[in-house]
Amino acid sequence: MEQTEPAPAAAPIRPAGRRALDRTSTLLTLLVxxxxxxxxxxxxxxxxxxxxxxxxxxxxxxxxxxxxxxxxxxxxxxxxxxxxxxxxxxxxxxxxxxxxxxxxxxxxxxxxxxxxxxxxxxxxxxxxxxxxxxxxxxxxxxxxxxxxxxxxxxxxxxxxxxxxxxxxxxxKAGRPADGGRPGxxxxxxxxxxxxxxxxxxxxxxxxxxxxxxxxxxxxxxxxxxxxxxxxxxxxxxxxxxxxxxxxxxxxxxxxxxxxxxxxxxxxxxxxxxxxxxxxxxxxxxxxxxxxxxxxxxxxxxxxxxxxxxxxxxxxxxxxFYRSLVRRRPWTARPAGSGTVQDPARGTSALVPPQPGPTGALRGAGNGTAGPSGTRAGS
Known part of the structure; x- marks a missing residue:
């Protein structure tokens, strides 16, 4: 009675291929x-x-x-x-x-x-x-x-x-986050x-x-x-x-x-x-x-x-552009002017807070901490 040979094991991914996959994944993440x-x-x-x-x-x-x-x-x-x-x-x-x-x-x-x-x-x-x-x-x-x-x-x-x-x-600066709404x-x-x-x-x-x-x-x-x-x-x-x-x-x-x-x-x-x-x-x-x-x-x-x-x-x-804005001595604007007040700087930011994928404020333009933990104020 003939004995069947075991199937060869899958070849492991080489380091070069793994690096290519990692780079592709990074690019896709950056894209979306x-x-x-x-x-x-x-x-x-x-x-x-x-x-x-x-x-x-x-x-x-x-x-x-x-x-x-x-x-x-x-x-x-x-x-x-x-x-x-x-x-x-x-x-x-x-x-x-x-x-x-x-x-x-x-x-x-x-x-x-x-x-x-x-x-x-x-x-x-x-x-x-x-x-x-x-x-x-x-x-x-x-x-x-x-x-x-x-x-x-x-x-x-x-x-x-x-x-x-x-x-x-x-x-859009004064609009509330819409993450909790249907759809x-x-x-x-x-x-x-x-x-x-x-x-x-x-x-x-x-x-x-x-x-x-x-x-x-x-x-x-x-x-x-x-x-x-x-x-x-x-x-x-x-x-x-x-x-x-x-x-x-x-x-x-x-x-x-x-x-x-x-x-x-x-x-x-x-x-x-x-x-x-x-x-x-x-x-x-x-x-x-x-x-x-x-x-x-x-x-x-x-x-x-x-x-x-x-x-x-x-x-x-x-x-580079954010640094240019920070160097300019912006004056505080009255309420309802469409800008966001930065309490840490005492100035008004021109960039509205942007909602993230979960509806939370990502901190771009409102002087709060962004996803990386750094200040992302405009």
Whole structure:
């Protein structure tokens, strides 16, 4: 009678596999546990809302030539391009001047409300529609900055960008915790879904900025002008990028400075993705802000520079923004003002208390101890 061999025992998990599982579990926990970078999302909302509002106000005298019925790029030409590209725009639904003026006024109001954070969930969608409509209507009459602004406006729809520094946060500050009400499972599911969407949206925004810098530096190193340090010389001599000809000529007269600035630009863009998780990111981000300010002034691209500066803010942690708020001497506000009084500091916090998964106050913005036992006041 044959004897059957015993089944082999399951192979133990190797240390490398166990570490991979632990990291995966940590990432999943981070993804669904709580929203990250809420302050950075608020900065993106305020920055892009303000930028687009200023942009629309700046172009108000020229609105008809750029987007209106009197534009050389007529609505009929725009619709013909849409048939090939698949773009859509609310501005081409009618050739009426009254309709265009109403759309322009609605765009101004939407940008202001998005910046202030009023009904952010709905207004963020409207803001994305506004940016996409104006971008598609005059796609050949922009400086490139609105390309990134369009992407960011779509990404921000999925984030909780109204949870900090907004009218929504002030309105919700005085509401009691709702953990004991019926239907808590549904609220927990909505909260978890919102957290996942927010975290994924912030990750996509950060990845988009990294891809942008990476692709920019790849294009630069392929050309010989950046390698020999003469790229900025040619840029400064283009009439299209000379809003201040005297300043351009002055800078172009210092060949060594121009070459060093070109090499530094490439070095910053190469190093950017590799310094995001260390303290070196602070000086790198500071130099990038200086770079974009220089582009805005010297090359006359303020919208592009503003969009890039705001995008870089996504890499600053929440503790950085909280430290900025703590250093400002806030004065106590009267009762009913929508803020939360911090008895330990004697000041008013702008961040409302947020309910946790169990309905208890997590202590973000009310000066109480957070889940980690540290003070999380704004």
């Amino acid at each position: 546990d709580k929203p990250v970078s809420l302050y950075a999302a608020a900065v993106l909302r305020i920055g892009y809302g303000l930028l687009y509002l200023v942009f629309l106000v700046r172009e108000f005298p020229h609105r008809d030539e750029i987007w209106g019925p009197g534009s050389p790029w007529t609505p009929a030409l725009a619709r013909q391009l849409f048939d090939e590209t698949g773009w859509v725009s609310l501005l081409t639904l009618s050739d009426s001047r009254a309709y265009f003026e109403a759309c322009y006024a609605a765009a101004l109001v939407t940008s202001a409300l998005f910046m202030l954070g009023w009904r952010t969930r709905v207004v963020s969608v409207l803001f994305a529609v506004v940016v996409a409509s104006f971008h598609a209507r005059a796609i050949f009459m922009t400086d490139g900055g609105d390309n990134l602004l369009l992407l960011m406006s779509v990404y921000l729809v999925f984030t909780a960008c109204g949870r900090r520094w907004s009218l929504d946060a002030r309105r 808590s499972r549904l609220r927990d599911f909505r909260r978890t879904l919102g957290t996942v969407l927010h975290n994924c949206g912030m990750f996509v925004i950060a990845a988009q900025v990294c891809f942008l810098y990476g692709s920019a530096v790849l294009y630069k190193v392929q050309g010989g002008s950046w390698g020999n340090g003469t790229a900025l010389h040619y840029v400064l001599n283009l009439d299209l990028f000379r809003p201040w000809p005297a300043l351009s000529l002055l800078l172009d007269g210092h060949a060594v400075v121009i070459a060093v600035a070109g090499y530094l630009t490439v070095l910053l863009q190469v190093a950017f993705p590799f310094v995001l998780f260390g303290r070196l990111k602070y000086p790198v981000l500071t130099m990038l802000v200086g770079l974009h300010l220089g582009i805005a002034v010297v090359l006359g691209l303020p919208l592009f520079s503003g969009v890039m500066i705001v995008a870089d803010a996504v890499f600053l942690p929440d503790r």
